[in-house]
Amino acid sequence: MAARIEFQDLTLGYDRHPAVHHLTGAIESGALIAVVGPNGAGKSTLLKGIVGMLQPLGGRMRLDGIAPHDIAYLPQLAEVDRSFPLCVYDFVSMGLWRKVGAFGQIGRGERGRIEDAIRAVGLEGFERRAIGTLSGGQMQRCLFARLLLQDSSLILLDEPFNAVDAKTAADLLDLIRRWHDEKRTVAAVLHDMDTVRRSFPETVLIAREVVAWGPTAEVLTPRNLLAARRMIEAFDDAAHICARDTAA
Ligand SMILES: Nc1ncnc2c1ncn2[C@@H]1O[C@H](COP(=O)(O)OP(=O)(O)OP(=O)(O)O)[C@@H](O)[C@H]1O
Numbered sequence: 001m002a003a004r005i006e007f008q009d010l011t012l013g014y015d016r017h018p019a020v021h022h023l024t025g026a027i028e029s030g031a032l033i034a035v036v037g038p039n040g041a042g043k044s045t046l047l048k049g050i051v052g053m054l055q056p057l058g059g060r061m062r063l064d065g066i067a068p069h070d071i072a073y074l075p076q077l078a079e080v081d082r083s084f085p086l087c088v089y090d091f092v093s094m095g096l097w098r099k100v101g102a103f104g105q106i107g108r109g110e111r112g113r114i115e116d117a118i119r120a121v122g123l124e125g126f127e128r129r130a131i132g133t134l135s136g137g138q139m140q141r142c143l144f145a146r147l148l149l150q151d152s153s154l155i156l157l158d159e160p161f162n163a164v165d166a167k168t169a170a171d172l173l174d175l176i177r178r179w180h181d182e183k184r185t186v187a188a189v190l191h192d193m194d195t196v197r198r199s200f201p202e203t204v205l206i207a208r209e210v211v212a213w214g215p216t217a218e219v220l221t222p223r224n225l226l227a228a229r230r231m232i233e234a235f236d237d238a239a240h241i242c243a244r245d246t247a248a
Pocket residue numbers: 014019037038039040041042043044045046237
Protein backbone atom coordinates (compact mmCIF):
# COMPACT_ATOMS: atom_id res chain seq x y z
CA MET A 1 0.00 0.00 0.00
CA ALA A 2 1.97 3.04 -1.20
CA ALA A 3 0.74 6.10 -3.07
CA ARG A 4 2.85 9.19 -3.45
CA ILE A 5 2.18 12.43 -5.34
CA GLU A 6 4.87 14.78 -6.56
CA PHE A 7 4.27 18.26 -7.95
CA GLN A 8 6.81 20.15 -10.03
CA ASP A 9 5.94 23.77 -10.67
CA LEU A 10 2.36 22.68 -11.26
CA THR A 11 -0.21 25.21 -12.42
CA LEU A 12 -3.91 24.30 -12.61
CA GLY A 13 -6.81 26.44 -13.77
CA TYR A 14 -9.88 26.93 -15.87
CA ASP A 15 -10.11 28.27 -19.44
CA ARG A 16 -6.41 29.15 -19.32
CA HIS A 17 -6.95 31.20 -16.12
CA PRO A 18 -4.60 29.84 -13.46
CA ALA A 19 -6.25 28.95 -10.14
CA VAL A 20 -3.22 27.37 -8.42
CA HIS A 21 0.29 28.37 -9.39
CA HIS A 22 3.76 26.93 -9.18
CA LEU A 23 3.08 24.12 -6.79
CA THR A 24 6.22 22.19 -5.96
CA GLY A 25 6.45 19.49 -3.31
CA ALA A 26 5.36 15.97 -2.50
CA ILE A 27 2.63 14.22 -0.57
CA GLU A 28 4.47 11.21 0.76
CA SER A 29 3.12 7.71 0.97
CA GLY A 30 1.10 7.29 4.18
CA ALA A 31 0.78 11.06 4.76
CA LEU A 32 -2.25 12.50 6.55
CA ILE A 33 -2.30 16.03 5.21
CA ALA A 34 -4.77 18.90 5.51
CA VAL A 35 -5.20 21.30 2.59
CA VAL A 36 -6.25 24.68 3.99
CA GLY A 37 -6.64 28.25 2.76
CA PRO A 38 -9.22 31.01 2.36
CA ASN A 39 -12.25 30.69 0.08
CA GLY A 40 -11.13 30.65 -3.53
CA ALA A 41 -7.57 29.63 -2.61
CA GLY A 42 -7.58 26.74 -5.06
CA LYS A 43 -8.02 23.82 -2.65
CA SER A 44 -10.75 22.02 -4.61
CA THR A 45 -8.90 22.78 -7.82
CA LEU A 46 -5.83 21.02 -6.45
CA LEU A 47 -7.80 17.86 -5.61
CA LYS A 48 -9.41 17.91 -9.05
CA GLY A 49 -5.97 18.18 -10.61
CA ILE A 50 -4.74 15.16 -8.66
CA VAL A 51 -7.77 13.08 -9.69
CA GLY A 52 -7.23 14.05 -13.33
CA MET A 53 -10.43 16.08 -13.75
CA LEU A 54 -8.18 19.03 -14.72
CA GLN A 55 -5.08 18.85 -16.88
CA PRO A 56 -2.08 20.99 -15.86
CA LEU A 57 -1.77 24.40 -17.52
CA GLY A 58 1.93 24.20 -16.68
CA GLY A 59 4.43 22.07 -14.81
CA ARG A 60 3.96 18.42 -13.93
CA MET A 61 2.41 16.06 -11.46
CA ARG A 62 3.50 12.48 -10.91
CA LEU A 63 1.50 9.76 -9.19
CA ASP A 64 3.53 6.85 -7.84
CA GLY A 65 1.92 3.57 -6.87
CA ILE A 66 -1.58 4.39 -8.08
CA ALA A 67 -3.46 5.15 -11.30
CA PRO A 68 -5.81 8.18 -11.35
CA HIS A 69 -8.91 6.00 -11.76
CA ASP A 70 -8.08 4.11 -8.56
CA ILE A 71 -8.05 7.25 -6.39
CA ALA A 72 -10.90 7.48 -3.89
CA TYR A 73 -12.26 11.02 -4.17
CA LEU A 74 -14.95 12.66 -2.07
CA PRO A 75 -16.25 15.75 -3.89
CA GLN A 76 -17.93 18.60 -2.06
CA LEU A 77 -21.42 17.54 -1.03
CA ALA A 78 -22.94 20.25 -3.22
CA GLU A 79 -21.37 18.67 -6.31
CA VAL A 80 -23.01 15.29 -5.78
CA ASP A 81 -26.11 14.75 -7.93
CA ARG A 82 -28.68 13.34 -5.54
CA SER A 83 -31.63 13.57 -7.89
CA PHE A 84 -30.73 10.23 -9.46
CA PRO A 85 -33.10 7.50 -8.18
CA LEU A 86 -30.64 5.36 -6.24
CA CYS A 87 -31.00 3.84 -2.80
CA VAL A 88 -28.23 3.90 -0.20
CA TYR A 89 -27.30 0.26 -0.84
CA ASP A 90 -26.92 0.73 -4.60
CA PHE A 91 -25.09 4.03 -4.19
CA VAL A 92 -22.58 2.50 -1.74
CA SER A 93 -22.12 -0.57 -3.94
CA MET A 94 -20.76 1.72 -6.67
CA GLY A 95 -17.56 1.73 -4.62
CA LEU A 96 -16.98 -1.77 -6.05
CA TRP A 97 -17.36 -0.52 -9.62
CA ARG A 98 -13.68 -0.96 -10.52
CA LYS A 99 -13.73 -4.52 -9.22
CA VAL A 100 -17.11 -5.69 -10.48
CA GLY A 101 -17.65 -3.53 -13.61
CA ALA A 102 -20.89 -2.63 -15.35
CA PHE A 103 -22.18 -6.16 -15.91
CA GLY A 104 -20.37 -8.03 -13.15
CA GLN A 105 -22.15 -10.04 -10.52
CA ILE A 106 -22.27 -8.88 -6.94
CA GLY A 107 -21.75 -12.15 -5.06
CA ARG A 108 -22.12 -13.03 -1.40
CA GLY A 109 -18.64 -11.74 -0.59
CA GLU A 110 -19.34 -8.37 -2.15
CA ARG A 111 -22.72 -8.12 -0.45
CA GLY A 112 -21.01 -8.72 2.87
CA ARG A 113 -18.53 -5.95 2.17
CA ILE A 114 -21.32 -3.52 1.20
CA GLU A 115 -23.19 -4.33 4.42
CA ASP A 116 -19.98 -3.93 6.46
CA ALA A 117 -19.35 -0.50 4.91
CA ILE A 118 -22.92 0.66 5.59
CA ARG A 119 -22.59 -0.56 9.19
CA ALA A 120 -19.18 1.12 9.60
CA VAL A 121 -20.70 4.53 8.83
CA GLY A 122 -23.77 3.95 11.02
CA LEU A 123 -26.35 3.78 8.23
CA GLU A 124 -27.89 0.39 9.05
CA GLY A 125 -31.61 0.49 8.40
CA PHE A 126 -31.18 3.10 5.66
CA GLU A 127 -30.25 0.59 2.93
CA ARG A 128 -33.42 1.09 0.84
CA ARG A 129 -33.76 4.83 1.41
CA ALA A 130 -33.44 6.99 -1.72
CA ILE A 131 -30.27 9.08 -1.50
CA GLY A 132 -32.30 12.20 -2.33
CA THR A 133 -34.14 11.85 1.00
CA LEU A 134 -31.03 11.72 3.20
CA SER A 135 -29.95 14.62 5.40
CA GLY A 136 -26.60 16.27 4.65
CA GLY A 137 -24.83 14.31 7.40
CA GLN A 138 -26.42 11.00 6.35
CA MET A 139 -25.37 11.63 2.74
CA GLN A 140 -21.81 12.33 3.86
CA ARG A 141 -21.82 9.00 5.73
CA CYS A 142 -23.11 7.33 2.57
CA LEU A 143 -20.25 8.84 0.54
CA PHE A 144 -17.73 7.59 3.12
CA ALA A 145 -19.19 4.07 2.86
CA ARG A 146 -18.59 4.16 -0.88
CA LEU A 147 -15.00 5.28 -0.25
CA LEU A 148 -14.51 2.41 2.20
CA LEU A 149 -15.44 -0.08 -0.53
CA GLN A 150 -13.06 1.50 -3.01
CA ASP A 151 -10.24 0.31 -0.75
CA SER A 152 -7.86 2.83 -2.31
CA SER A 153 -4.32 3.64 -1.20
CA LEU A 154 -4.97 7.34 -1.94
CA ILE A 155 -8.01 9.09 -0.51
CA LEU A 156 -8.85 12.73 -1.29
CA LEU A 157 -11.59 14.43 0.70
CA ASP A 158 -13.06 17.82 -0.19
CA GLU A 159 -14.58 19.38 2.95
CA PRO A 160 -15.67 16.05 4.46
CA PHE A 161 -17.14 17.70 7.58
CA ASN A 162 -19.09 20.41 5.82
CA ALA A 163 -22.70 20.54 7.08
CA VAL A 164 -22.33 17.59 9.43
CA ASP A 165 -22.94 17.64 13.18
CA ALA A 166 -20.28 17.01 15.82
CA LYS A 167 -21.15 13.32 16.27
CA THR A 168 -21.00 12.62 12.52
CA ALA A 169 -17.74 14.58 12.21
CA ALA A 170 -16.22 12.54 15.05
CA ASP A 171 -17.34 9.25 13.46
CA LEU A 172 -15.96 10.23 10.05
CA LEU A 173 -12.72 11.42 11.63
CA ASP A 174 -12.36 7.96 13.20
CA LEU A 175 -12.57 6.43 9.71
CA ILE A 176 -9.90 8.84 8.46
CA ARG A 177 -7.63 7.86 11.39
CA ARG A 178 -8.21 4.22 10.53
CA TRP A 179 -7.14 4.84 6.92
CA HIS A 180 -4.04 6.58 8.22
CA ASP A 181 -3.23 3.65 10.55
CA GLU A 182 -3.56 1.38 7.50
CA LYS A 183 -0.81 3.45 5.83
CA ARG A 184 -3.07 4.88 3.15
CA THR A 185 -2.28 8.37 1.90
CA VAL A 186 -5.03 10.83 2.90
CA ALA A 187 -5.41 14.49 1.91
CA ALA A 188 -8.41 16.50 3.13
CA VAL A 189 -9.59 20.04 2.40
CA LEU A 190 -10.66 21.50 5.72
CA HIS A 191 -11.80 24.84 7.13
CA ASP A 192 -11.89 24.02 10.84
CA MET A 193 -8.39 24.79 12.11
CA ASP A 194 -9.03 23.09 15.47
CA THR A 195 -9.69 19.79 13.69
CA VAL A 196 -6.57 20.28 11.57
CA ARG A 197 -4.41 21.04 14.63
CA ARG A 198 -5.78 18.08 16.57
CA SER A 199 -5.83 15.39 13.90
CA PHE A 200 -3.65 16.25 10.91
CA PRO A 201 0.14 16.04 11.39
CA GLU A 202 0.92 17.80 8.10
CA THR A 203 -0.67 20.82 6.42
CA VAL A 204 -0.33 22.68 3.16
CA LEU A 205 -1.65 26.25 3.32
CA ILE A 206 -2.46 27.64 -0.11
CA ALA A 207 -3.64 30.97 -1.45
CA ARG A 208 -3.39 30.39 -5.21
CA GLU A 209 0.15 29.23 -4.44
CA VAL A 210 1.79 27.55 -1.49
CA VAL A 211 2.08 29.85 1.53
CA ALA A 212 3.51 27.18 3.85
CA TRP A 213 3.84 23.40 3.80
CA GLY A 214 5.05 21.16 6.61
CA PRO A 215 4.22 20.10 10.19
CA THR A 216 0.81 21.58 11.08
CA ALA A 217 2.01 23.60 14.09
CA GLU A 218 4.63 25.32 11.94
CA VAL A 219 2.22 26.05 9.10
CA LEU A 220 -0.83 27.36 10.98
CA THR A 221 0.80 30.41 12.50
CA PRO A 222 -1.07 33.75 12.67
CA ARG A 223 1.56 35.19 10.36
CA ASN A 224 1.05 32.54 7.65
CA LEU A 225 -2.75 32.73 7.91
CA LEU A 226 -2.63 36.52 7.52
CA ALA A 227 -0.28 36.21 4.55
CA ALA A 228 -2.71 33.77 2.90
CA ARG A 229 -5.63 36.13 3.40
CA ARG A 230 -3.68 39.08 1.92
CA MET A 231 -2.55 37.01 -1.08
CA ILE A 232 -6.13 36.03 -1.90
CA GLU A 233 -7.31 39.64 -1.62
CA ALA A 234 -4.53 40.76 -3.96
CA PHE A 235 -5.04 38.02 -6.54
CA ASP A 236 -6.32 39.10 -9.95
CA ASP A 237 -8.86 36.48 -10.94
CA ALA A 238 -8.94 37.69 -14.54
CA ALA A 239 -5.20 37.25 -15.08
CA HIS A 240 -4.32 35.05 -18.02
CA ILE A 241 -0.71 34.49 -17.18
CA CYS A 242 1.06 35.01 -13.94
CA ALA A 243 3.41 37.88 -13.21
CA ARG A 244 6.18 35.52 -12.17
CA ASP A 245 6.21 33.99 -15.68
CA THR A 246 6.45 37.38 -17.38
CA ALA A 247 9.16 38.60 -15.01
CA ALA A 248 11.35 35.59 -15.77
N1 LIG B 1 -15.34 25.30 -13.01
C1 LIG B 1 -14.71 26.49 -12.84
N2 LIG B 1 -14.60 27.35 -13.86
C2 LIG B 1 -13.96 28.54 -13.71
N3 LIG B 1 -13.38 28.95 -12.56
C3 LIG B 1 -13.46 28.11 -11.50
C4 LIG B 1 -14.13 26.83 -11.58
N4 LIG B 1 -14.03 26.22 -10.39
C5 LIG B 1 -13.33 27.08 -9.59
N5 LIG B 1 -13.00 28.19 -10.26
C6 LIG B 1 -12.23 29.34 -9.72
O1 LIG B 1 -10.95 28.88 -9.30
C7 LIG B 1 -10.57 29.53 -8.10
C8 LIG B 1 -10.24 28.50 -7.04
O2 LIG B 1 -11.45 27.81 -6.73
P1 LIG B 1 -11.50 26.56 -5.76
O3 LIG B 1 -12.90 26.03 -5.79
O4 LIG B 1 -10.40 25.62 -6.09
O5 LIG B 1 -11.20 27.24 -4.35
P2 LIG B 1 -11.32 26.64 -2.89
O6 LIG B 1 -10.06 26.97 -2.18
O7 LIG B 1 -11.70 25.20 -2.94
O8 LIG B 1 -12.51 27.53 -2.31
P3 LIG B 1 -13.64 27.26 -1.18
O9 LIG B 1 -12.96 27.25 0.16
O10 LIG B 1 -14.52 28.47 -1.33
O11 LIG B 1 -14.34 25.97 -1.52
C9 LIG B 1 -11.73 30.46 -7.72
O12 LIG B 1 -11.45 31.77 -8.17
C10 LIG B 1 -12.91 29.89 -8.47
O13 LIG B 1 -13.86 30.90 -8.79
